[in-house]
Amino acid sequence: MKVLVIGSGAVGGFYGSLLAAQGAEVSMAARSDYMHVHAHGIDITSESKLGAYHFRPHTVVRNAAELPEKPDYVLLCIKVVENADRVGLLKDAVGPGTSIVLISNGIDIEDEIAKAFPDNELISGLAFICVTRTAPGKIWHQAYGRLALGNYPQGLSEKALELCKVFERSGITCVASEDIVAARWQKCVWNAPFNPLSVLSAGLSTNEILSTQESFVRAIMEEVCLIAEATGHPLPADTVNKNIENTYRMPPYKTSMLLDFEAGRPMETEAILGNAVRAGWNAGVPIPHLESVYALMKLRELGRGDG
Amino acid sequence: MKVLVIGSGAVGGFYGSLLAAQGAEVSMAARSDYMHVHAHGIDITSESKLGAYHFRPHTVVRNAAELPEKPDYVLLCIKVVENADRVGLLKDAVGPGTSIVLISNGIDIEDEIAKAFPDNELISGLAFICVTRTAPGKIWHQAYGRLALGNYPQGLSEKALELCKVFERSGITCVASEDIVAARWQKCVWNAPFNPLSVLSAGLSTNEILSTQESFVRAIMEEVCLIAEATGHPLPADTVNKNIENTYRMPPYKTSMLLDFEAGRPMETEAILGNAVRAGWNAGVPIPHLESVYALMKLRELGRGDG
Numbered sequence: 001m002k003v004l005v006i007g008s009g010a011v012g013g014f015y016g017s018l019l020a021a022q023g024a025e026v027s028m029a030a031r032s033d034y035m036h037v038h039a040h041g042i043d044i045t046s047e048s049k050l051g052a053y054h055f056r057p058h059t060v061v062r063n064a065a066e067l068p069e070k071p072d073y074v075l076l077c078i079k080v081v082e083n084a085d086r087v088g089l090l091k092d093a094v095g096p097g098t099s100i101v102l103i104s105n106g107i108d109i110e111d112e113i114a115k116a117f118p119d120n121e122l123i124s125g126l127a128f129i130c131v132t133r134t135a136p137g138k139i140w141h142q143a144y145g146r147l148a149l150g151n152y153p154q155g156l157s158e159k160a161l162e163l164c165k166v167f168e169r170s171g172i173t174c175v176a177s178e179d180i181v182a183a184r185w186q187k188c189v190w191n192a193p194f195n196p197l198s199v200l201s202a203g204l205s206t207n208e209i210l211s212t213q214e215s216f217v218r219a220i221m222e223e224v225c226l227i228a229e230a231t232g233h234p235l236p237a238d239t240v241n242k243n244i245e246n247t248y249r250m251p252p253y254k255t256s257m258l259l260d261f262e263a264g265r266p267m268e269t270e271a272i273l274g275n276a277v278r279a280g281w282n283a284g285v286p287i288p289h290l291e292s293v294y295a296l297m298k299l300r301e302l303g304r305g306d307g
Numbered sequence: 308m309k310v311l312v313i314g315s316g317a318v319g320g321f322y323g324s325l326l327a328a329q330g331a332e333v334s335m336a337a338r339s340d341y342m343h344v345h346a347h348g349i350d351i352t353s354e355s356k357l358g359a360y361h362f363r364p365h366t367v368v369r370n371a372a373e374l375p376e377k378p379d380y381v382l383l384c385i386k387v388v389e390n391a392d393r394v395g396l397l398k399d400a401v402g403p404g405t406s407i408v409l410i411s412n413g414i415d416i417e418d419e420i421a422k423a424f425p426d427n428e429l430i431s432g433l434a435f436i437c438v439t440r441t442a443p444g445k446i447w448h449q450a451y452g453r454l455a456l457g458n459y460p461q462g463l464s465e466k467a468l469e470l471c472k473v474f475e476r477s478g479i480t481c482v483a484s485e486d487i488v489a490a491r492w493q494k495c496v497w498n499a500p501f502n503p504l505s506v507l508s509a510g511l512s513t514n515e516i517l518s519t520q521e522s523f524v525r526a527i528m529e530e531v532c533l534i535a536e537a538t539g540h541p542l543p544a545d546t547v548n549k550n551i552e553n554t555y556r557m558p559p560y561k562t563s564m565l566l567d568f569e570a571g572r573p574m575e576t577e578a579i580l581g582n583a584v585r586a587g588w589n590a591g592v593p594i595p596h597l598e599s600v601y602a603l604m605k606l607r608e609l610g611r612g613d614g
Contacts, residue, residue: 200507201606212609216602219595288526292599295523299508302519 001025001166004064004071005057006089008033010131011103012077013042013139015147017055018170027071028057029064029093036136046141050171063092070095073123073163076113077103081266087116094120099159101149103127105256106271107188107279110152123160124152124180126187132259146173150180185228186235190243191272192290193220195257196297199267205252210244216289218244223287227276230283266306269297308332308473311371311378312364313396315340317438318410319384320349320446322454324362325477334366334374336400341369343443353448357478370399377402380430380470383420384410388573394423401427406466408456410434412563413578414495414586417459430467431459431487433494437560453480457487492535493542497550498579499597500527502564503604506574512559517551523596525551530594534583537590573613576604 001024005016008030020026030037041056061067064074074093078084090100090113099121100113110124130142149164151157156176167174177183197209197217210217221240228235236242260267273294280287308331312323315337327333337344348363368374371381381400385391397407397420406428407420417431437449456471458464463483474481484490504516504524517524528547535542543549567574580601587594 197603197606200603201610204606204610208609209606213602213606216599219598288595289599291526292523292596293603295520296504296507296600296603299504299511299516299520302515303508303511 001073001162002069002071003027004029004067004074004093005077006064006074006093007077008037008042008133008137009077010133010139010141011127011129012075013055013133014044014129014131014141014145015075015077015103015127015167016057017042017044017053018172019166020055020057021053022166022170024166025058027059027061027067029061029089031062033136034060034062040137042137042139044139044141047143048141048145048171050141064089065092067093070098072097073099073101073159075101075103079260079266079268080104080106080109080271081268082270083266086113090117096120099123099157099163101125101163102152103147104271105187105191105268107184107275109184109271109275114152121157121159122152123149123157123163124184125149126180126183128187130253146175148175148177148180148183150177150183153181154179179233181231182228182233182235185224185231185233186239188228188272188276189221189224189235189239190247191255192224192276192293193217194247195255195267195272196269196293198255198258199261200293200296200300203254203258203262205254206247206250207252210247214244219289220293223280223285223290224276226285227280227283227287230285231279261304264304267297267301269294269301273297308380308469309376309378310334311336311374311381311400312384313371313381313400314384315344315349315440315444316384317440317446317448318434318436319382320362320440321351321436321438321448321452322382322384322410322434322474323364324349324351324360325479326473327362327364328360329473329477331473332365334368334378335364336368336371336396338369340440340443341367347444349444349446351446351448354450355448355452355478357448371396372399374400377405379404380406380408380466382408382410386567386573386575387411387413387416387578388575389577390573393420397424403427406430406464406470408432408470409459410454411578412494412498412575414491414582416491416578416582421459428464428466429459430456430464430470431491432456433487433490435494439566453482455482455484455487455490457484457490459487461486461488486540489535489540489542492531492538492540493546495535495579495583496528496531496542496546497554498562499531499583499600500524501554502562502579503576503600505562505565506568507600507603507607510561510565510569512561513554513557514559517554521551526596527600530587530592530597531583533592534587534590534594537592538586568611571611574604574608576601576608580604 038060345367
């Protein structure tokens with residue numbers, strides 16, 4: 001199994017290392033961290049049973065065009081933010097038999113790729129993980145690690161199942177999902193309130209948000225469920241309650257959007273919120289709380305000089 | 308006409324000076340600025356035709372109990388924020404014939420005072436003004452100045468009309484309002500979106516907010532109109548459009564809540580938003596956008612260490 005990981009950030013480095021440990025030939029296309037990763041590989045420190053280990057990619061390139069062969073799978077592990085030229089990054093990596101694997105947050109993030117590569121299999125994936133790039137070639141895996149993978153727009157190909165199996169063998173949970181779009185909505189139920197509220201509150205933890213504004217959080221979650229249902233992906237009736245209960249049980253947690261905000265990086269506002277709001281508008285579902293949070297995030301971005 | 312102004316901030320100093328210029332005997336109860344105002348009075352620099360002038364109060368005290376006589380009018384010119392002990396401040400100022408005049412932003416700010424002083428006339432007032440205390444005893448009047456005054460809960464007494472007349476003679480517009488509660492809702496239509504959105508966006512001007520999120524602003528304004536109507540104070544049908552048009556015509560403007568936020572001072576979140584939201588809940592009116600903005604302001608306050 002030949003794999004190319006695009007993106008030498010925390011997600012790509014971590015999941016690439018798991019495939020390599022199972023015998024896959026994992027190469028990596030890195031931009032800002034190319035020099036370090038090419039020379040030294042990646043050091044991963046995991047708080048899980050994986051412990052501390054080193055990952056040396058088979059080949060490290062700046063651009064996928066430099067690879068001698070097209071891979072069986074290309075894992076695109078980058079955030080979906082403005083100026084992320086995902087099609088451009090994939091263009092030189094994809095051959096006739098290459099499956100494209102997107103591991104990213106958000107709603108409706110597949111369509112652009114599906115249209116640009118209509119003849120390639122598209123596998124859409126979600127990572128439930130706390131993992132951080134602490135320096136070039138240094139990754140800190142704090143907690144969790146579960147993946148959900150499935151073909152876009154639906155179904156499970158043999159190649160998707162095969163990839164899941166390799167991930168499972170590596171010791172993480174990899175859920176093979178027949179309806180990955182529903183899984184995205186499921187994740188959005190949590191992301192849509194907690195990511196923006198952590199930013200708009202200027203740094204509150206999930207626990208502080210939930211313990212003071214539970215009914216507001218619930219209202220946002222309910223609206224996400226309404227959109228999921230209206231777009232053909234109904235979520236279980238206990239989805240909101242389970243998300244609330246699980247969040248109370250989690251340790252206080254800084255969301256990925258808050259980490260991006262604090263570091264001055266672009267945020268996944270459009271992928272997580274904007275696309276959800278537009279799906280709601282298209283479906284004619286009333287989503288006033290979600291709309292409000294989206295509008296305020298756009299104002300907050302403008303207030304810090306984005307766009 | 309004997310007047311006591313409680314609060315030596317910008318609003319009290321400015322309106323007190325206008326009454327004094329018309330021959331009223333205006334005393335002042337000042338706390339933090341007592342030393343300066345007692346020794347030097349107040350210097351006012353106005354960008355209007357009033358120009359620069361000096362206001363020397365008849366008597367300056369730390370506490371109203373020090374005054375030899377009870378005034379005809381006591382003007383309470385302080386922000387309605389947590390820890391503002393308005394009843395305590397008024398207690399020593401109010402005699403049997405004293406009319407209490409509240410000049411403050413917000414919704415439902417009168418009831419506490421009406422209950423504490425059931426035998427005194429209560430005049431409720433709104434100031435439409437840009438005025439800033441730049442240092443102890445220094446006030447900068449940037450623009451506007453209109454007042455609206457009326458008895459709470461409704462009507463216009465002779466003393467209220469008399470006060471209006473004196474303000475009018477001083478050169479500002481003072482609207483005598485038979486339904487001052489409706490006037491509060493009218494002002495809330497503007498305050499409810501622009502004050503919190505300027506804070507939550509971390510400093511955008513009214514113009515930047517409106518030009519990028521007009522439909523969100525309108526949604527909040529419409530909800531305020533719904534509450535006003537449901538509580539017996541219907542506003543004119545063109546209220547939202549007029550507020551939008553006027554704001555586009557205003558120069559870019561920093562809201563009072565943003566100024567308080569940037570200075571680390573308590574904000575009028577409860578007076579402006581919380582009380583409006585509770586009125587909406589009591590009336591059974593759907594106000595999801597307003598609720599969202601209120602919840603986010605509470606989170607933002609918590610995020611900066613309030614409460």
